[in-house]
Amino acid sequence: MQFNSSRAPFSLSLICSALLLSACGSSDNNSAPTLSGELNPSVLENTTLVANYTANDPDGDAITLTISGDDSDLFTITQQGELSFKNAQDFETAGKTTFSVTLTATENEADKLSTSLNITVSLGDVKDTPDFAAVQTIAPDYTSSEVVFVDALNQQVETGYYVKAKSDYTVASYNSDLFHIGRFFIDTIDKYNVAEKDAAVWSYSTQDDQDSTSRNPYTLVSLSDTKAYLIRYGSGKVWIVNPQATLQEDFKIGELDISAYSNDNKNGTPSPSAAVILDDKLYIAMQRQNDNFSAGTAYVAVFDTATDEEIETNANSEDSFKGIPLAGVNPLENSIIAANDKIYVTTRSGYSAPSLELSRIEEISPADYSVKSVLTAKDIANNTSGYISGTAIVSAEKGYFYSSEAFFTPSYHVKSTLHEFNPTSGEIIASGIANTGETAISNIKLDSANFLWMSIGDPTAPGVDILNTNTNEKYKDRLTTELNPSSIAFLAEQ
Structure with missing residues (x-):
């Protein structure tokens, strides 16, 4: 999975947040996945792409990405890490301008260790009325x-x-x-x-x-x-x-x-x-x-x-x-x-x-x-x-x-x-x-x-x-x- 270079790079604090959110129970022989990307992306109305996220497993295990949370029904996530709105939002009719979703990376091994990011998406207004x-x-x-x-x-x-x-x-x-x-x-x-x-x-x-x-x-x-x-x-x-x-x-x-x-x-x-x-x-x-x-x-x-x-x-x-x-x-x-x-x-x-x-x-x-x-x-x-x-x-x-x-x-x-x-x-x-x-x-x-x-x-x-x-x-x-x-x-x- 590739990180979207057009977005601001994640900081050390973001990595730490991801590690703190990792599931407990990892053994000496198995480590939880890492997950990186923007915690507060901004998206203009009438577009669907939110951001790209990168997940890796230190042990090389296969990973599954899922989403949950209050507004998860409005989003999709691909296994390549692309988070998008299912349907482009209209600033004037969406009813709100921030949306919450939790992105989780889970390893496919028996331990099912996981890491999550709590993401808040801000919707921006695009001028769509005459001057x-x-x-x-x-x-x-x-x-x-x-x-x-x-x-x-x-x-x-x-x-x-x-x-x-x-x-x-x-x-x-x-x-x-x-x-x-x-x-x-x-x-x-x-x-x-x-x-x-x-x-x-x-x-x-x-x-x-x-x-x-x-x-x-x-x-x-x-x-x-x-x-x-x-x-x-x-x-x-x-x-x-x-x-x-x-x-x-x-x-x-x-x-x-x-x-x-x-x-x-x-x-x-x-x-x-x-x-x-x-x-x-x-x-x-x-x-x-x-x-x-x-x-x-x-x-x-x-x-x-x-x-x-x-x-x-x-x-x-x-x-x-x-x-x-x-x-x-x-x-x-x-x-x-x-x-x-x-x-x-x-x-x-x-x-x-x-x-x-x-x-x-x-x-x-x-x-x-x-x-x-x-x-x-x-x-x-x-x-x-x-x-x-x-x-x-x-x-x-x-x-x-x-x-x-x-x-x-x-x-x-x-x-x-x-x-x-x-x-x-x-x-x-x-x-x-x-x-x-x-x-x-x-x-x-x-x-x-x-x-x-x-x-x-x-x-x-x-x-x-x-x-x-x-x-x-x-x-x-x-x-x-x-x-x-x-x-x-x-x-x-x-």
Whole structure:
């Protein structure tokens, strides 16, 4: 029998306890078995394996393992020492969170000498309800906006926060902090905390003193409480900021220069649209729009967050850039995510010369920065003009993306469809999940419990749909909003 090396090794006191519990009556020619393993193992709900135990007999006699005690009916023990629940326990319905069982090792000789361990198993809770979130909402005519707070567990939507007479706003978060970002020709960022949602901690400009045009802040990507990266779509400089700063002059603490990636753009911007951090590296997706708003070859720049120096990826030995070129074109906001220890980038394709083959999901390996095409919009069955707009990854075998198609009669409107796919093989498993296909989806995002949130722009009932990714069914009814939902930011409740 093998001891489970992932568990903490037993101590000398545990061995002594086992010996003290040994049956009496051993002779000079026979010794009781030894038994070792965890006395107080912890097990997460919805799993069965508890721990592995090791039994040995000094005399080489065969041993039988048995269990007894108050909760023994709930457990099984194999003769290899694997203790398990017969059925996985649910934290909310089990009725208790600790279970007692006695494990006994008995020799098969005439003396029947034995040793026992009294084991207390603790059941741990796994989060299996949706997160709490802030959702930016926007008027259909783009004349106003507000943020709403969504409590999915209790099916509640709190309205009326950060009401503005402009619509180009988005939200980002870190732990319990919320950042409300004003974009094109607004150029502000406000910090709030979930404990006092209606009181700004601070409000800062996102413009440098020498800026003569809007730098259009797109998102804030946090490394820690005191360091984050402000992606500015209209600038070749990414700000390094301290979200704990109490004064504007202390907010910006550095910058990253990505202007070399600009593509015939008079503002010197490579149009950075999204970013993500994985293993202390910052990945920045860039559209590289020129002055005619035509997207060039998309790139992902990689920076070391410890030194804030750009990393030479050697992804393409024939270009002059350190970053990673993509096959797809035009990565939009929320286009880059980290999952399965990999980076995934979604590209929509350009607007002036759209191509289904240039609308892709691509995978970047952080080990060598190699790029693999997972799938393209052309792989969607019977698709002629639907382009991939966003992706969420649950596991190596399960992910989601949505495609959107524009229609112009009787008036302009968008229809979006949610698809399930296998991120490893690229196979599209199902389409039209959760009755999608008739209304617009503006964003999808996976929360910490693997619920998929979808911002639905329904003309008659806008709101947030939440999908249980285990079943592909909606968690509950739509959480309706007055305005169309867009960006989603999850918050840790205090």
